[in-house]
Amino acid sequence: MTTISQTAGRSLRPSSMSGFFTALTHSVSALFNRLERRSAVKTLNELDDRALRDIGITRSQIEDAVYGQFKTELSRYL
Numbered sequence: 755m756t757t758i759s760q761t762a763g764r765s766l767r768p769s770s771m772s773g774f775f776t777a778l779t780h781s782v783s784a785l786f787n788r789l790e791r792r793s794a795v796k797t798l799n800e801l802d803d804r805a806l807r808d809i810g811i812t813r814s815q816i817e818d819a820v821y822g823q824f825k826t827e828l829s830r831y832l
Contacts, residue, residue: 794820 798816806812811819
């Protein structure tokens, strides 16, 4: 007697599609984060030096502050 498996007709690739959508979601999220950070850098660059001083950064520290590389320095003053 011959036994037919029910899994024989199923595709073995559902996890690869899941991986594709996960990668796509991460890519879109990274793109939006990048655009948001670029907007923040632009906004901070439009401020005058006095306003930046009030925030606690200098003009040369804007990108570091926006991209998170300045967090440890800022936490000392807070």
